[in-house]
Amino acid sequence: MSDSLYRGCSIPARLPFIEAAAKYIIDTLSLDIRDMGELPCCMEPVGLKSLEHDSWLDVSSYICSKAQGRLVTLCDGCTVSLAGSAKEKGSDLDVIGFLEIIHENLGAIKDKVVSPIGMKLAVFPGCHCESIMSSKGKDANSMMADIVKAIGGTPASPAKNLCCGGGVSSIDDDLAKAILNESVESFKATGASAVVTSCPFCFIQFDMVARYRTYSIVELTAKAMGWDADTEKYHRGK
């Protein structure tokens, strides 16, 4: 049975190059993942879920009900939201992020690498990615480090338990800035030239708010595999 790709709304609307990179990886590896098409928001787990539990549960369960095979997400917020509702409903639906798709195909990806990335990168999967992997007994940091090595980069480890601060942005901006700055300083202290993340919200906070050089793990993997799109214009960080 094919797996189902849920694209969410953050990446298609704000960072579409990550969606294009994911499609390149799916096509190049001939992965059996079917696009679920245009669907409503997953009722993201930071704000909308906080407002009304039953609305969140109904909408996210509705999206889950549309999936066949595993439900593959591009955004780790979607993973948390949809996996949470599946668990609460007692469903055995397997909701997995794109980081897991890349990691489980690492052998095939290595064989396809034509442009090794050759950068030292601070590895920061993001809180939601780490949380969902931890619930499955996996370590998102080591998975992402495996991928960075496989595509020709050198992973570096920043401090633990960091966050991009996006969850309190526009609620307590001083707090959000302090949390964001702590992370960026930790990335810089590794001697890396940039940070690599799995989460679109982290990408926006680090790249567009802090103006620190940030890459998506999906983007870098596709690039290493020969994807020739000009993604430089989508970055703000230096």
Added chain:
Amino acid sequence: MQDFGADRCLECGSCTDVCPSARHGGIVPDEVVRNYNEGKPTVNVWKCLQCHRCSAECPEGIDVAGLICHLRNEASSRGDIPERFTRSAKQMSKDLRMYPIIGRTASQRANLGLSTGEISDEDKDAVSKMLRGPGFDE
């Protein structure tokens, strides 16, 4: 009633040790759990990042982040909603998406060879009826 396992709290402080918000003067997760167990009100629930690091770290498996989300639901039902999330709810009610695809991203999508489709009427009707309660009623 959801069971977050709060009654198992050992007051070890592990949740607060890993909390990025607590490190910078925001929410203090172990205080939240203690207040909840003692029936006391909790402040600062909106200073939680919902990063879930507290839940992942708790040696007793308490879903601290889930408890805080529950307390946010309660705050929300009293009308205590940050303006940011009021805007999110309005946006969701309007387009069923947190972020609509507008001019600049529509053109980026076209350049990247990506489609820009519409949510089906069937899905719009079904999901619109599911949005109710604080934030979604207006």
